[in-house]
Amino acid sequence: MKRYTAPIIFIWLAILFAVLLMPYTAEPEIYAISNVEGAGIFKNPIALKQISQEKTADLQPLMQDFLGSSGTIVLNVRLNNFEDAQEDLAEYRRAASQFDRLVINLDMSESEIGEFRKNNAENIRNLEELLNDSIAFDELNRLEIQYQNEDNPEMMYSIAYEGEALREKITQEFGQYQKNTAAMAKTGRAIEVDPEAMESSVDHFADHIREIEGRQEERIVRASDTAITFNEELTLATNPSGGIYGDGIHAAGVYSRTGDIPTGEPVTLYIDSREFAVSACTNTGEYGIPFTIHHMYAGTHLVYTRAGNVFSPIIPVSVAGTAGVLTLNVSVMGSTVLSSGRLTTECRDVSDAPVTIYLRGLDNETETTVYTDSSGAYSYETEVRPGDYIIQSVFSDPGFPVNECRSRESVVSVGQNDLLLYLLLFTIVAAGAGYLILRRRYNNREKEGSPEETSEPDTTEEHPSTSPLPERAEDTRGDSRSEATAIQDFRSRYISQRTTLSPADASRILGEGLTAAIGFYTGQKCRPSETMREQADRLEGRCREQAYVFVTMYEAMVYGKYHQKGDELLVAWDEAIRCMGAA
Amino acid sequence: MKQTTGNILVVAALILAGIVILSYLSSTDAELSRYNGGWNGTSAFYDQLDRTGSTAITSYAILRSAPPETLIMVEPHALPEEETDSIRQFVRDGGTLIVIAKNESANSILEAMGSSIRIHESILSSIDREYADPRMVIAYRAQDHRLLKGVESIALNQPSTLTGGEILLQTSVISWIDRNNNGRADGMETFGKETVMAREFLESGEIIILSDSGVLINSMDTTVSERDNTRLRNNLATGMDTAYDTIASQPFETDGALQAVTGAKNTTIIKILVLLLITGIICAAYARRIL
Numbered sequence: 001m002k003r004y005t006a007p008i009i010f011i012w013l014a015i016l017f018a019v020l021l022m023p024y025t026a027e028p029e030i031y032a033i034s035n036v037e038g039a040g041i042f043k044n045p046i047a048l049k050q051i052s053q054e055k056t057a058d059l060q061p062l063m064q065d066f067l068g069s070s071g072t073i074v075l076n077v078r079l080n081n082f083e084d085a086q087e088d089l090a091e092y093r094r095a096a097s098q099f100d101r102l103v104i105n106l107d108m109s110e111s112e113i114g115e116f117r118k119n120n121a122e123n124i125r126n127l128e129e130l131l132n133d134s135i136a137f138d139e140l141n142r143l144e145i146q147y148q149n150e151d152n153p154e155m156m157y158s159i160a161y162e163g164e165a166l167r168e169k170i171t172q173e174f175g176q177y178q179k180n181t182a183a184m185a186k187t188g189r190a191i192e193v194d195p196e197a198m199e200s201s202v203d204h205f206a207d208h209i210r211e212i213e214g215r216q217e218e219r220i221v222r223a224s225d226t227a228i229t230f231n232e233e234l235t236l237a238t239n240p241s242g243g244i245y246g247d248g249i250h251a252a253g254v255y256s257r258t259g260d261i262p263t264g265e266p267v268t269l270y271i272d273s274r275e276f277a278v279s280a281c282t283n284t285g286e287y288g289i290p291f292t293i294h295h296m297y298a299g300t301h302l303v304y305t306r307a308g309n310v311f312s313p314i315i316p317v318s319v320a321g322t323a324g325v326l327t328l329n330v331s332v333m334g335s336t337v338l339s340s341g342r343l344t345t346e347c348r349d350v351s352d353a354p355v356t357i358y359l360r361g362l363d364n365e366t367e368t369t370v371y372t373d374s375s376g377a378y379s380y381e382t383e384v385r386p387g388d389y390i391i392q393s394v395f396s397d398p399g400f401p402v403n404e405c406r407s408r409e410s411v412v413s414v415g416q417n418d419l420l421l422y423l424l425l426f427t428i429v430a431a432g433a434g435y436l437i438l439r440r441r442y443n444n445r446e447k448e449g450s451p452e453e454t455s456e457p458d459t460t461e462e463h464p465s466t467s468p469l470p471e472r473a474e475d476t477r478g479d480s481r482s483e484a485t486a487i488q489d490f491r492s493r494y495i496s497q498r499t500t501l502s503p504a505d506a507s508r509i510l511g512e513g514l515t516a517a518i519g520f521y522t523g524q525k526c527r528p529s530e531t532m533r534e535q536a537d538r539l540e541g542r543c544r545e546q547a548y549v550f551v552t553m554y555e556a557m558v559y560g561k562y563h564q565k566g567d568e569l570l571v572a573w574d575e576a577i578r579c580m581g582a583a
Numbered sequence: 584m585k586q587t588t589g590n591i592l593v594v595a596a597l598i599l600a601g602i603v604i605l606s607y608l609s610s611t612d613a614e615l616s617r618y619n620g621g622w623n624g625t626s627a628f629y630d631q632l633d634r635t636g637s638t639a640i641t642s643y644a645i646l647r648s649a650p651p652e653t654l655i656m657v658e659p660h661a662l663p664e665e666e667t668d669s670i671r672q673f674v675r676d677g678g679t680l681i682v683i684a685k686n687e688s689a690n691s692i693l694e695a696m697g698s699s700i701r702i703h704e705s706i707l708s709s710i711d712r713e714y715a716d717p718r719m720v721i722a723y724r725a726q727d728h729r730l731l732k733g734v735e736s737i738a739l740n741q742p743s744t745l746t747g748g749e750i751l752l753q754t755s756v757i758s759w760i761d762r763n764n765n766g767r768a769d770g771m772e773t774f775g776k777e778t779v780m781a782r783e784f785l786e787s788g789e790i791i792i793l794s795d796s797g798v799l800i801n802s803m804d805t806t807v808s809e810r811d812n813t814r815l816r817n818n819l820a821t822g823m824d825t826a827y828d829t830i831a832s833q834p835f836e837t838d839g840a841l842q843a844v845t846g847a848k849n850t851t852i853i854k855i856l857v858l859l860l861i862t863g864i865i866c867a868a869y870a871r872r873i874l
Contacts, residue, residue, distance in 0.1 A: 039614070039623060040614045040623065041614060041685075041741055041797070042614065042623050042740050042741055042797045042800055043714070043716050043718070043719060043740055043741065043797075044622045044623070044802055045713075045714055045719070045738075045740070045802050045803060045806045045807060046622055046802050046806055048714040048715050048716055048719065049714065049715040050713065050714055050715075050806075050807075050808075050809070051712065051713070051714060051715050052713055052721075052809045053710070053711060053712050053713075054711045054721065054755070055710050055711060055757065056710070056711055056755040056756055056757050059710075059757060060756070106710050107767050108710065108767070108768060110767060110768070110769035110770070111759070111767070111768035111769060111772070111774065112768070112773055112774060113757070113768075113774065190756075190773060190774055190775060191756050191757065191774060192756050
C-alpha cells in the first residue's frame with residue numbers, strides 16, 4: 001500500500017491543480033485571439049465589444065422635435081394660449097433632458113451637437129422668459145381695464161411703466177432667440193434636420209413683439225391722457241454697471257418727491273420685472289440696495305426701483321458669463337459609490353447650482369441631479385451592482401452666469417461583496433489549523449507521560465554508557481515502541497518454539513531478532529550477505545561486545561555442535577538487545 | 584515485427600513534421616496577406632473566391648486575350664504604364680474593376696483608369712459604430728447595385744473616405760473626420776455623411792471603389808453578425824466570371840521562405856517534381872519493408 005501512497009498524492013495534487021487552473025483557461029495569459037485588440041492598421045473585432053450603436057435614429061427625431069416645438073410655443077404665446085404653451089414647454093424640457101443625457105453619454109459635448117445642446121438650453125430659457133413676460137404683460141392689460149374703470153390714474157401710470165419694462169425685456173429676449181435659432185438651424189441642416197419650423201417661429205416672435213409694442217404705445221397714450229407725466233422723481237444708478245458671478249452691485253438713488261418724505265418710505269428693486277429686494281429711503285430721500293450676482297443668466301438685465309407709484313428709469317445691468325470648474329472625487333465602499341466635488345468660477349464657490357452626475361455601467365446608465373451647498377460642494381452616494389462604471393458630473397444651467405462645465409471622467413470598479421465568503425473561509429482554515437496544532441501538542445504531552453516512555457530511566461540506569469533508542473528524533477517515539485515490540489516478538493517466538501525446533505533453528509530466531517535490532521539501532525539496513533559478526537561490527541563499545549558474546553554462542557550452536565547451558569543464549573541476546581535499548 | 588512497427592512510427596512522425604514545417608513556411612502573419620489564416624489575414628476571402636471558381640490573374644495579358652467580367656484588386660500598388668494600359672483597356676471594353684483599398688497609393692491605379700474618384704486617408708469616425716471603437720464605422724447603402732444586393736449596412740474597419748463618383752455606401756450623418764485623432768468630435772471637426780463606396784462608368788465599363796480593405800480580413804466575416812458584411816463578400820465572390828489580381832495586390836506580396844513556397848506551389852514543374860519525390864520516398868520505404 002505504501003508504494004502507492006506517493007503516486008496517489010501526486011495524482012490528487014495534479015487533479016487539484018487542474019481544477020484550480022481551469023478558470024484561467026478561458027483567459028490565458030500568454031496569447032488568445034480575443035486578447036489582441038489590434039495590430040498594424042486594423043482592429044480585431046473578436047477582441048472588441050460589439051455594440052451595434054446606431055444613434056442617428058435617436059438624435060435626429062429629438063432635434064427635429066426641438067426645432068418644431070419652438071415654433072409651436074412662440075405661436076401659442078402670440079395667440080395668448082398660455083396653458084398650451086406651458087404644456088409644450090414642459091414637454092420640450094423633458095425631451096431636452098433626454099437629449100442632454102444622450103449627448104453626454106456619447107461624448108459629444110465638445111462637438112457641434114454639443115453646441116446645439118447649449119443653444120437649445122438657452123432657447124428653453126428664452127422661451128420660459130417669453131412665456132412669463134407675456135403672461136405678465138397680458139395681466140397688465142386686465143389691470144389697466146380695472147383701473148380705468150376705477151378712474152385710478154396713478155395705477156394707470158404704474159401699469160404703463162411696468163408694461164414698458166416688459167416690452168424692453170421681451171425685445172431683448174427676441175435678439176437672443178434670433179441668435180440661438182440661427183445657430184441651431186445651421187447645425188440642424190448639417191444633421192439633416194429640417195429647421196424651417198424654428199426659423200418661421202422667429203417671424204412669429206417678431207410679430208408678437210410688434211403687437212406688444214403697439215399695445216404698449218396705446219397704453220402710454222392712455223396713461224398720458226390722465227395728465228400724469230413720466231417725470232423722474234426717483235433716480236437710480238448701479239455701481240458697478242455689471243459684473244460676473246459673485247460680484248456685488250450697489251443700486252442707489254434719491255427719491256425727490258416734493259414735500260416731506262417720510263423716513264423709511266419703502267423702495268423696491270425690480271430686476272427683469274421681478275421684485276428682487278426692498279429697502280427704505282432716508283428722510284433726505286436717499287436709498288441704497290446692494291445685491292449680488294448669483295442666479296442671473298449671462299446677458300443684460302433690466303433694473304428699476306419703485307417707491308409707491310413712482311418709478312425710476314429702467315437701466316441695464318450686464319452680467320458676463322465665466323468659465324466654471326467642476327471637480328469630482330469618487331470612492332467605492334463595498335457596493336456604494338460616493339461622488340463628491342466642488343463647483344467654482346473665478347475661484348468663487350457657486351452655490352445652489354444643479355450638478356448632474358452621470359453613472360455609466362456596461363449595461364445601464366443613470367443620472368442624478370444634486371445641488372451645491374453654500375461652499376459650492378456637492379456629494380452623492382448610490383448603491384450599484386458589481387462592475388465597471390464611468391462617472392462624470394456636469395454643470396449646465398443657463399440661468400447661472402457660469403458656462404457649462406464637466407468634471408473629468410472617473411472610472412471605478414465595484415467588485416463582488418465577497419467579504420462574508422472570505423471571512424467564512426478564513427474561519428474554516430483558522431479553525432482547522434488551530435485544531436491540528438492543539439491535537440499535536442496534546443499527543444506530545446500524552447507520549448511524554450506514557451508508561452512505555454517511563455521505562456527509559458531503568459534502561460539508562462542498567463546501561464549508563466549506552467544511548468537509548470529514544471535519543472532519535474522525538475517524533476519517532478511511536479515507531480520506537482513498535483520496533484521494540486517487534487523485537488520482543490522474536491524473544492517470544494524463541495521461547496515458545498525452542499522445545500519443538502532444533503537448537504540451531506531456534507537460535508536462528510534470536511539471530512533474526514538481533515539483526516532487526518541492529519538495523520533499527522544503527523539506522524542501517526543489514527544486507528542478507530552479511531554474517532552475524534559483520535552485522536555486530538556496526539555497533540560500538542559495550543553493545544558490540546555484548547553482541548559478540550551472543551554471536552559467538554550463536555555460531556557455535558548453528559554451525560557447531562555446541563549445547564548451551566541453561567538459557568545462556570537468551571541471556572546473551574537480552575544483554576545485547578538491552579544495550580541497544582530495544583528491550 | 585517490432586522493428587517494422589518502429590519504422591512505421593518514425594516515417595509517420597517524419598511526415599507529420601514535414602506537414603507542420605510546410606504549413607509553417609506557407610503561412611505568415613502579415614496584414615491582409617492571402618496566406619495569413621489569422622484574424623487580420625484574407626485567406627478566407629480568397630479561399631471563397633477560389634471555391635466559387637474565380638480566376639487568379641498572374642499576367643495582365645490575359646485581360647486582353649480572355650478578359651473576365653470583373654477584376655478585383657486589393658490595396659494595389661503602382662504599376663508600369665504597360666500593365667495599367669491592359670487594365671484600362673479591360674475596363675473600357677466593358678469590364679468591371681473593383682478596387683478595395685484604404686491607402687492613397689491606390690489612387691495611381693484610379694488615375695491611370697481615368698477615374699475621378701479619389702481615396703483620402705482620413706481618420707473616419709462615427710457615433711454609429713459596430714464595435715466599441717469610433718473607427719469601426721457602420722456604412723449604409725445609398726443606392727442599389729448588384730454588389731449591394733441584400734446589403735443594407737456593413738461594418739467597416741478603419742476606413743478612408745472617397746470623393747467623386749456616384750455614392751454606393753456612405754456613413755451616417757453623425758460621422759466626422761477625426762483630425763486630431765482623439766476619438767471624439769471636437770474643435771473644428773464637423774458632422775456629415777462620408778462616402779466609403781462609389782462607382783463611376785468609364786466608357787462601356789465600370790469602376791467601383793471601396794475605401795476599406797479591412798472588410799476583407801478574416802475576423803470581419805462571420806464575426807460581424809449584425810451587419811451584411813458576409814452578404815457583401817458573397818456578392819463580390821459570386822459575381823459572374825470574376826478574377827482577382829495577384830500581381831499588384833497587397834495580399835499576394837510575399838518574401839523569404841513564404842515566397843519560395845508559394846512560388847513552388849504556383850509553378851507546375853515544381854509541383855510535378857515534388858509529387859514524384861514523395862512517390863519515390865514511399866516506393867523506397869516499401870521496397871525496404873519499412874512500410
